[in-house]
Amino acid sequence: MxxxxxxxxxxxxxxxxxxxxxxxxxxxxxxxxxxxxxxxxxxxxxxxxxxxxxxxxxxxxxxxxxxxxxxxxxIPRTNIINLDLGIAPLKGGRTDFIIEKGTELGVRKFILFNSKFSVIKNFSQARIEHFKRIGISAMLQSQQYYIPEVKFSNDITEEFSNYDLVIVGDKNGNDRIVPGIKNILLLIGPEGGFAPEEIDAFSKKGAKFTPFSKNRLRSETAAIAGIVKIISYYEQ
Missing domain, CATH: 2.40.240.20 (Hypothetical PUA domain-like; domain 1)
Known part of the structure; x- marks a missing residue:
């Protein structure tokens, strides 16, 4: 070959x-x-x-x-862990950017979900198909062989039971990444962050709150920083 x-x-x-x-x-x-x-x-x-x-x-x-x-x-997958990304939709082409770069880094599934402070609340099926095409293009460009899944969820907490660990990107969080985990969901909020009641709901469902930088990051930057940090931790 x-x-x-x-x-x-x-x-x-x-x-x-x-x-x-x-x-x-x-x-x-x-x-x-x-x-x-x-x-x-x-x-x-x-x-x-x-x-x-x-x-x-x-x-x-x-x-x-x-x-x-x-x-x-x-062809085996390039990453050992199964890392999926939950994102509150962003304006402009910033969601496109997250899906493109996330796919290149090895994210397997993107879950778009409603958040209280999201500017964009819902997506048509045509928009979901657009994001799927972005993922396919990034898959081919990065020479990977698995099409990333893209879906929409009205309640992201309903997805938590599918994972061993849910990590919420939070500048003020103090939870450490747990070793020995293979199936992870990373959550990134909208520009306004998550509402207190959302944080409470995530916490009650067992989510961990982890900072990816000492600085305040835009959502798309936080997504990439979180993906890299998690993959680097588990792949070393």
Whole structure:
């Protein structure tokens, strides 16, 4: 298997036909017209579930590229821990930024949730699909093989039972990160922070409050700082 850096492209199951994969649309255009790949060149594909396909371009016809599968293998996740991120939606492109960079760092799931001080309270399904596309693009760019999940929750505390540890980013918190944990939810609040009743609800559900800096951070900065701190702690 060639270990050199390579471009990675996403395919759907229906594009796989026995020992061949048929590329069309934007993938076909990018590989043919941007990368200028030709028959005999090797490229890498994934279905987003951890499978890597090493293929060779056999033929290029009008609006389609026929590739032969040379090798198919399961790629392990890059991080040992399962880290998911709960975020109160932010204005502008800042939620996009968190999903993009969080995916690059190995976050597996993004849970958007309502918070009392959130400026944006709800998202349409079209907006959720937009965030999913951001995650897919970041997955491919960072050469990962698992599509991150994006979902919306009306009550984030209902998600707590799915995790061994819930960490809330809090400048004034004094809880230490607990060793030996594999399944973690990190919560980042809106610019106005969490309301006292939200903090109380999180605490009653067993959440830990941990600072990621001595300085006051914007929500997107806190998200990245928290992700890096948690991954660095458990991956060392």
């Amino acid at each position: 060639n270990s050199e850096p390579h471009n990675l492209f996403l395919i759907k199951e229906e594009q796989i036909q026995n020992s061949q994969i048929i590329l069309t649309g934007s993938e076909y255009h990018h590989i043919k017209n941007v990368l200028r790949k030709k028959p005999g060149d090797i490229i890498y594909l994934t279905d987003g579930s951890g499978i890597q396909f090493q293929v060779v371009i056999e033929n290029i016809i009008q609006n389609a590229m026929v590739c032969k599968i040379l090798e198919k293998r399961k």
